[in-house]
Amino acid sequence: MKIAIGLSGGVDSAVAALLLMKAGHEVTGVTMKLWQEGRYKGGCHDACFGPGEAEDIAAATELAKKIGIEYRVFDCSSEYERIVVDYFRQEKSAGRTPNPCVVCNPRMKFGLLPEIAARHFAFDRFATGHYARIVEVGERLAVARATDASKDQSYFLWGLSQEQLARAMFPLGDLTKPEVRRLAAEAGLPMAEKPDSQDFYSGDCTELMGETDRDGEIVSTSGKVLGTHHGYWRYTVGQRKGLGIGGGTPFYVIKVDGRANRVVVGTREEAVRTEFRMLPTNWMAAEPTEGKVEGFVKIRSTGNPVGPATLENGVVNVPNGIFGVAPGQSAVMYSASGAILCGGVIQGQD
Numbered sequence: 001m002k003i004a005i006g007l008s009g010g011v012d013s014a015v016a017a018l019l020l021m022k023a024g025h026e027v028t029g030v031t032m033k034l035w036q037e038g039r040y041k042g043g044c045h046d047a048c049f050g051p052g053e054a055e056d057i058a059a060a061t062e063l064a065k066k067i068g069i070e071y072r073v074f075d076c077s078s079e080y081e082r083i084v085v086d087y088f089r090q091e092k093s094a095g096r097t098p099n100p101c102v103v104c105n106p107r108m109k110f111g112l113l114p115e116i117a118a119r120h121f122a123f124d125r126f127a128t129g130h131y132a133r134i135v136e137v138g139e140r141l142a143v144a145r146a147t148d149a150s151k152d153q154s155y156f157l158w159g160l161s162q163e164q165l166a167r168a169m170f171p172l173g174d175l176t177k178p179e180v181r182r183l184a185a186e187a188g189l190p191m192a193e194k195p196d197s198q199d200f201y202s203g204d205c206t207e208l209m210g211e212t213d214r215d216g217e218i219v220s221t222s223g224k225v226l227g228t229h230h231g232y233w234r235y236t237v238g239q240r241k242g243l244g245i246g247g248g249t250p251f252y253v254i255k256v257d258g259r260a261n262r263v264v265v266g267t268r269e270e271a272v273r274t275e276f277r278m279l280p281t282n283w284m285a286a287e288p289t290e291g292k293v294e295g296f297v298k299i300r301s302t303g304n305p306v307g308p309a310t311l312e313n314g315v316v317n318v319p320n321g322i323f324g325v326a327p328g329q330s331a332v333m334y335s336a337s338g339a340i341l342c343g344g345v346i347q348g349q350d
Contacts, residue, residue: 002026003169004117005127006109007063007071008048009056011191012129014063015180016171018187020127027069030117031060032076032108039081042203049080049100050202059191066189074116076108083107088200089209092233095258096328099156100200101301102343106159110168125169132157133173134165135285135339141165142284145338148176155301158332158343159282209233216261218245221254221270232256235263238271238300238324252324272321277314278331280344285335295341296334299325305334311342 003020007013007029020027035042035053042050057073064071084104091098114126131146132154141162146152160168172180184192201208211231218227227245229235234242239253243265251265286293296307297316309318311333327348333341 001125002028002123003125003127004028004030004114004121004123006113006129007031007060008129008197009059009063009191009194010129010197011181011184011189011194012131012172012196013060014129014189014191015175015183015187016127016129017063017069018067018183018189019171020169021067021069028117028121028123029060029064029069029071030113031057031071031073032080032113033057033073034077034080036077036081040203040207042201047199047202048197049085049200052202059194063189063191067187070121072117072120074113076112076116079112080104080108085208088205091328092205092209093258094328095232095256096348097236097256097326098328099330101156102159102330105157106161106164110160110164114167124167126167127169127171129172130157130170131172131175131177132170134168134170135337137285137335137339140283140285140287142339142341144173144340145334146170146172147174149304151177153301154338154340155298155330155332158284158330158340160284161282165284205233206231214261216263218243218263218265220251221264221266226251226265229263232258232261232263237326237329268323272323273325274319274321275315275317276322276325276331277347278311278316278344279314279347280311280333280342282344283342285339286333286341293333293341295336297322298332298334299329299346305332309333314347 003025005017084100087103088098088100130153131151133144135144143154143157145154213230217225235253235256237253252271254266255264292312294310296305297309298305306322327346329346331346332343
């Protein structure tokens, strides 16, 4: 089988490519060039969007030579700016919590990249180094949680269409991270101990926003002024660190008000909700329905799905409560077996 695989220069995609080769497939590596040198400063080399991209592409080039596969790099920087960076900027400006990976995966990594690659060479499937699995549920396909729960990336993939899933492959879905690093070391791959990317952007998000410091108030849920900040876009619902409010009970961000440049904080108890609204926009294991969907819900990439939870008429109910519900972030409903039922975007709290 002819397979195109997205290479990042990291250990995960490297081992995924190696496994596909060992299985007898004809593999071609592809990478999206995203960074526009000089447009932004960026920061340290710990993100998928930043000035370290040239090093990652060099690492992927060396990998391709070492394991003997063809390798192509496609400049997708202008599309990334328009699709992902502009989305990030708009969501932050509105006081919501953006999720760039959720936008990038269906529209860029599993959308534009294989589309461009197909113009240059033929392939049957498109693979990545994501920790996730693809399962069949009746006549539908769904992303399911990976064997390694601590590295599971299914949350970021809820937006993939049935057509994209039919062509996708996740070779690492049944492996743990230590196993992947061991396979890389045994194969003599130089990225065997390379640290994982930690975030979307390596620099200060103020730069992406095109903003300068703008002082505003940090207030309690009762309206009492507790402190000041230098820009509402630096905060997200559920955040505790970096608030600059000393002493007493720990505070968490409850709401970000972009219009008023105000950050509302409260106790952990105030940050827990049993109900919130979401707009389900992609269905996987479950058929599109306006009826009740039962399962477990996840509202951030880390941690396990919380439940029991139900989704009905756009309202998610979690009787046991869930912490840090952030408008703009993704809410993903899972079945008991770990397959994604549906996913969507959390709506405003008001």
